[in-house]
Amino acid sequence: xxxxIFAYIEHHEGLADDSSLELVNAARKIDPQAQVTALVFGSGxxxxxxxxxxxxxxxxxxxxxxxxxxxxxxxxxxxxxxNLLPKDGICLVPHDTFGMDLAPGLSIKLNSxxxxxxxxxxxxxxxxxxxxxxxxGGQVSTHVNCNIAQGAVLTVRTxxxxxxxxxxxxxxxxxxxxxxxxxxxxxxFQEVLEAEMGEVDISKEDILVSVGRGIGEEENIEIAxxxxxxxxxxxxxxxxxxDAKWMEKSRQVGTSGQTVKPKVYLALGISGSxxxxxxxKGNPFIVAVNTNPKAPIFQAAEVGIVEDLTDFIPExxxxxxxx
Amino acid sequence: MEILVCIKRVPDxxxxxxxxxxxxxxxxxxxxxxxxxxxxxxxxxxxxxxxDKVGGSVTVITVGDEESExxxxxxxxxxxxxxxxxxxxxxxxxxxxxxxxILKAAIDQGRYDLILTGAQADEGAAQTGGMLAAxxxxxxxxxxxxxxxxxxxxxxxxxxxxxxxQEVSSIGLPCVxxxxxxxxxxxxxxxxxxRKVASVDIPELGLSELGxxxxxxxxxxxxxxxxxxxxxxxxxxxxxxxxxxxxxxxxLIEMLKARGxxx
Numbered sequence: 001x002x003x004x005i006f007a008y009i010e011h012h013e014g015l016a017d018d019s020s021l022e023l024v025n026a027a028r029k030i031d032p033q034a035q036v037t038a039l040v041f042g043s044g045x046x047x048x049x050x051x052x053x054x055x056x057x058x059x060x061x062x063x064x065x066x067x068x069x070x071x072x073x074x075x076x077x078x079x080x081x082x083n084l085l086p087k088d089g090i091c092l093v094p095h096d097t098f099g100m101d102l103a104p105g106l107s108i109k110l111n112s113x114x115x116x117x118x119x120x121x122x123x124x125x126x127x128x129x130x131x132x133x134x135x136x137g138g139q140v141s142t143h144v145n146c147n148i149a150q151g152a153v154l155t156v157r158t159x160x161x162x163x164x165x166x167x168x169x170x171x172x173x174x175x176x177x178x179x180x181x182x183x184x185x186x187x188x189f190q191e192v193l194e195a196e197m198g199e200v201d202i203s204k205e206d207i208l209v210s211v212g213r214g215i216g217e218e219e220n221i222e223i224a225x226x227x228x229x230x231x232x233x234x235x236x237x238x239x240x241x242x243d244a245k246w247m248e249k250s251r252q253v254g255t256s257g258q259t260v261k262p263k264v265y266l267a268l269g270i271s272g273s274x275x276x277x278x279x280x281k282g283n284p285f286i287v288a289v290n291t292n293p294k295a296p297i298f299q300a301a302e303v304g305i306v307e308d309l310t311d312f313i314p315e316x317x318x319x320x321x322x323x
Numbered sequence: 324m325e326i327l328v329c330i331k332r333v334p335d336x337x338x339x340x341x342x343x344x345x346x347x348x349x350x351x352x353x354x355x356x357x358x359x360x361x362x363x364x365x366x367x368x369x370x371x372x373x374x375d376k377v378g379g380s381v382t383v384i385t386v387g388d389e390e391s392e393x394x395x396x397x398x399x400x401x402x403x404x405x406x407x408x409x410x411x412x413x414x415x416x417x418x419x420x421x422x423x424x425i426l427k428a429a430i431d432q433g434r435y436d437l438i439l440t441g442a443q444a445d446e447g448a449a450q451t452g453g454m455l456a457a458x459x460x461x462x463x464x465x466x467x468x469x470x471x472x473x474x475x476x477x478x479x480x481x482x483x484x485x486x487x488x489q490e491v492s493s494i495g496l497p498c499v500x501x502x503x504x505x506x507x508x509x510x511x512x513x514x515x516x517x518r519k520v521a522s523v524d525i526p527e528l529g530l531s532e533l534g535x536x537x538x539x540x541x542x543x544x545x546x547x548x549x550x551x552x553x554x555x556x557x558x559x560x561x562x563x564x565x566x567x568x569x570x571x572x573x574x575l576i577e578m579l580k581a582r583g584x585x586x
Contacts, residue, residue, distance in 0.1 A: 298560050
């Protein structure tokens with residue numbers, strides 16, 4: 001069996017996203033012999049260099065250059081893909097805010113199967129593609145079989161497949177702009193608003209004491225603040241704390257918040273979802289304190305403590321102050 | 324504005340440790356605490372606030388078993404006007420496409436200007452809203468964290484994108500939006516509120532009422548099937564510090580000192 005696999009290349013400000021090097025390896029796990037085509041959509045002068053770059057990783061690159069692609073509006077791109085992709089192909093898209101916008105509807109329009117947030121692929125057996133994904137915020141994994149007889153759309157978790165850095169493909173770029181017929185979109189992009197900056201820039205701090213849902217109550221944030229002060233660091237947090245309006249958005253670590261590069265990261269009551277850990281870079285010394293020993297954070301952390309925060313943290317703070 | 328919010332009853336991960344059963348085909352469900360999916364609760368709050376601003380009604384709908392009625396009532400206690408339960412043995416083990424097809428069939432029987440879902444639920448697939456929009460031929464936006472009504476035909480919406488940025492667009496009605504947490508502060512629902520709606524009739528619709536055939540939904544209609552649950556073999560994971568609180572704190576301090584964690 002040879003499968004025609006497509007990889008959607010995301011790019012920002014003329015640079016391809018890291019996922020562009022990972023999707024090719026995801027495709028190889030579906031079928032090592034697969035013909036993998038990179039889809040590079042956009043507009044303007046930066047598009048050709050992007051296609052040349054993609055051709056170092058992919059043997060085929062399909063370029064679609066249209067004015068309306070100056071900003072990646074998923075509604076417009078979905079329409080173009082429906083006109084361009086063969087019905088029985090497999091289309092790989094990064095599982096991020098763009099992929100989530102594009103992919104589920106694309107699978108319906110192509111009448112193909114859909115698997116979201118794939119973290120591993122165990123190959124294809126006839127029409128059955130064996131994928132691995134996670135549920136319940138990463139607490140358990142599942143094998144998911146997907147029928148690919150009528151094609152499939154998969155979103156792939158960033159960082160789950162190794163990047164292909166070989167740059168050895170010497171691929172061919174084909175202009176498909178005319179073949180991809182534009183459709184009318186009823187969603188019109190206006191602008192991107194930058195994140196608000198707070199008084200503290202957590203992305204520049206070496207020591208972060210980060211609090212999550214397990215902190216329980218708003219008043220308990222104070223004990224984290226006292227610990228951070230004693231350590232000489234600052235307090236950051238995970239998403240539920242911002243959702244509850246207990247801390248400002250500028251303090252949030254994660255893909256939808258700030259990317260931080262501390263030396264030491266203390267995760268207090270944080271379960272450790274991939275969205276949160278996606279914002280922790282630079283290989284810090286991670287300490288997790290959580291009452292749930294099954295929390296995914298204990299896989300990411302070097303040191304774990306299974307204790308109640310409100311007992312443990314004040315004790316730790318006192319001892320540090322005594323130093 | 325007639326607003327429909329699609330909700331789901333899920334195990335509450337804040338309240339439970341999720342464990343796999345001995346057969347490996349499901350999670351241990353016996354002692355689980357269930358609640359409405361967190362994202363859906365924000366979606367319902369948003370719908371209620373929109374209705375209170377521009378008029379109209381809010382209907383909550385779910386695909387599930389008889390027990391899912393409790394989450395419909397909970398969201399009606401918050402302020403939703405109507406509830407609809409889509410339930411049938413034939414719906415069990417539907418994949419994402421199946422669930423969207425069931426919802427579409429129910430939506431075709433009504434008239435809604437705006438359809439909201441949570442951005443994702445317990446399975447983390449974030450797929451229902453996008454699939455439903457494609458089936459309905461409506462425009463779609465995911466991860467919406469702001470909605471402003473411009474006129475009867477147009478909304479201004481914000482989507483949460485990477486790095487804490489917000490993507491602003493306009494979108495035509497009718498449309499489907501998936502709602503991100505943090506868009507509002509969902510109101511508290513007390514026992515008294517739930518008692519008030521305890522006797523409100525909630526219509527139940529099954530396969531035949533929705534005009535669906537058994538091969539479109541459930542196990543039979545699924546092209547995507549969960550085979551098992553498992554705990555992946557990962558690295559060693561964290562070194563768990565043992566001892567009483569004082570000992571653990573002392574050990575941790577030594578480690579922190581060595582790694583530059585105390586200035």
